[in-house]
Amino acid sequence: MDDGNYFQRITDQQITNQQIVKNSFDYIIVGGGSMGSAAAYFLSKKGQKVLVLEQFDFIHDFGAHGGQSRLIRKAYFEHPNYVPLLLRAYENWATLESETQEKVYFETGILYFGEPDDALLNNIRLSAQLHDLKLEEWQLSDAKQRYPMFDGIPDDWESLFEPEAGFLLVEKCVRLYLKQAMQQGAILKAQEKVLSWSENTVQRTPFGEGVEVTTAKAQYTAKKVIFTAGAWTKPLLQDLNVPLTVTRQVLGWVRPQKWVDFTLGHFPCWGISDKENVLYYGMPILNEEDTSGALGLKLGRHLHGAAVYPDSVDRNINAADEASFRDCLEKYMPQANGDTLSIKTCLYTNTPDENFIIDKHPLSKNVILACGFSGHGFKFASVVGEILADLAMKGETEQPIEFLSLKRFF
Numbered sequence: 453m454d455d456g457n458y459f460q461r462i463t464d465q466q467i468t469n470q471q472i473v474k475n476s477f478d479y480i481i482v483g484g485g486s487m488g489s490a491a492a493y494f495l496s497k498k499g500q501k502v503l504v505l506e507q508f509d510f511i512h513d514f515g516a517h518g519g520q521s522r523l524i525r526k527a528y529f530e531h532p533n534y535v536p537l538l539l540r541a542y543e544n545w546a547t548l549e550s551e552t553q554e555k556v557y558f559e560t561g562i563l564y565f566g567e568p569d570d571a572l573l574n575n576i577r578l579s580a581q582l583h584d585l586k587l588e589e590w591q592l593s594d595a596k597q598r599y600p601m602f603d604g605i606p607d608d609w610e611s612l613f614e615p616e617a618g619f620l621l622v623e624k625c626v627r628l629y630l631k632q633a634m635q636q637g638a639i640l641k642a643q644e645k646v647l648s649w650s651e652n653t654v655q656r657t658p659f660g661e662g663v664e665v666t667t668a669k670a671q672y673t674a675k676k677v678i679f680t681a682g683a684w685t686k687p688l689l690q691d692l693n694v695p696l697t698v699t700r701q702v703l704g705w706v707r708p709q710k711w712v713d714f715t716l717g718h719f720p721c722w723g724i725s726d727k728e729n730v731l732y733y734g735m736p737i738l739n740e741e742d743t744s745g746a747l748g749l750k751l752g753r754h755l756h757g758a759a760v761y762p763d764s765v766d767r768n769i770n771a772a773d774e775a776s777f778r779d780c781l782e783k784y785m786p787q788a789n790g791d792t793l794s795i796k797t798c799l800y801t802n803t804p805d806e807n808f809i810i811d812k813h814p815l816s817k818n819v820i821l822a823c824g825f826s827g828h829g830f831k832f833a834s835v836v837g838e839i840l841a842d843l844a845m846k847g848e849t850e851q852p853i854e855f856l857s858l859k860r861f862f
């Protein structure tokens with residue numbers, strides 16, 4: 453495992469070797485997290501000179517890419533429009549795996565439970581039907597026989613199994629994209645928060661018009677800038693007043709009664725639609741080398757937590773945090789209802805309709821933004837990075853992202 457200064461050391465080396473002309477780049481990426489790392493990979497792969505500016509050390513728990521794992525699935529209950537993007541995302545994750553010879557995607561399948569005629573389950577069915585995806589209707593008794601760990605699920609509920617689904621190792625994905633980007637020549641700068649930016653319409657950069665970006669340490673110019681700043685997007689794009697709300701979320705890790713029954717290879721990913729708008733979800737216990745320091749059975753609740761400002765989030769854990777997932781264990785998975793091993797906080801950045809924003813800035817033609825991933829964006833990072841690279845280099849993308857444009861809010 454690399455130490456925390458790994459990216460900075462290599463970057464310092466690259467800067468000395470590359471003789472950067474007056475801090476000028478083809479593209480500057482603001483925010484080196486989920487989407488920014490992927491964008492840096494795709495742009496640098498095409499030979500572009502890229503600078504990534506990250507306010508913290510690379511890979512951290514303060515934003516949205518901490519916490520070991522993220523679900524990935526195709527039969528998308530949020531909206532069937534996401535399915536084409538997901539198909540491409542799966543391909544791109546596979547490419548990352550084959551290029552690096554590292555495993556980031558684990559296909560465990562996802563087992564869903566819900567009341568008869570549950571809206572979330574019905575939307576999964578709809579996406580699968582519209583896009584001809586694999587989805588199995590399981591008798592609840594069969595599901596419980598196969599996985600008695602769910603023996604608290606009421607007997608009149610339904611269950612669905614999506615086989616081509618599972619989880620991604622979130623920090624490892626970001627780390628690999630950053631590493632690949634660096635090897636392709638990108639410059640990565642940690643601890644360099646972007647404070648302001650302005651668009652130049654005059655010949656002030658070596659490329660003519662472009663964008664000037666200011667941090668506490670330096671000023672940089674580029675043909676274009678891409679904002680992938682997650683929970684910190686709003687102050688950077690004040691001119692747009694992007695409708696984003698940041699919420700504090702928690703993830704828990706517990707000790708089940710029979711550890712081995714819940715481990716990878718014995719237990720799938722799962723989702724329980726408890727009532728309108730509440731989805732409990734979780735992943736199996738991972739092999740120790742993949743845990744990112746959090747051992748145990750992981751679970752979370754997909755429901756917006758309290759609205760917060762990203763720089764003043766209370767990271768202390770309280771009784772309500774524990775209660776947010778304990779209810780699920782008590783009701784539905786009593787065999788997993790053991791000691792809490794750890795709890796972590798994480799941030800959602802939500803749009804009013806919970807669909808992402810991926811667009812060109814309507815007023816500044818050299819600015820591109822990707823934000824508002826509303827607690828379900830990570831699985832798309834591999835396609836969002838590619839889309840951002842296309843928008844930056846060609847001004848357009850082949851991917852169907854019209855439904856994610858900013859204009860729906862203005």
Ligand SMILES: Cc1cc2nc3c(=O)[nH]c(=O)nc-3n(C[C@H](O)[C@H](O)[C@H](O)COP(=O)(O)OP(=O)(O)OC[C@H]3O[C@@H](n4cnc5c(N)ncnc54)[C@H](O)[C@@H]3O)c2cc1C
Nearest residue numbers: 483485486487507515516523646682684798825829830831
């Ligand atoms: C608890 C939880 C569970 C989730 N579960 C899932 C799941 O199962 N499946 C799924 O697909 N998605 C899931 N998500 C959502 C997913 O993780 C996010 O949608 C995704 O990580 C958002 O990526 P991002 O690049 O926008 O933000 P981040 O990954 O947070 O990256 C933004 C980066 O920008 C940096 N930055 C911000 N401002 C500046 C600045 N001014 N200067 C320099 N750097 C700056 C930040 O420090 C940060 O590193 C979950 C999220 C949470 C919190």
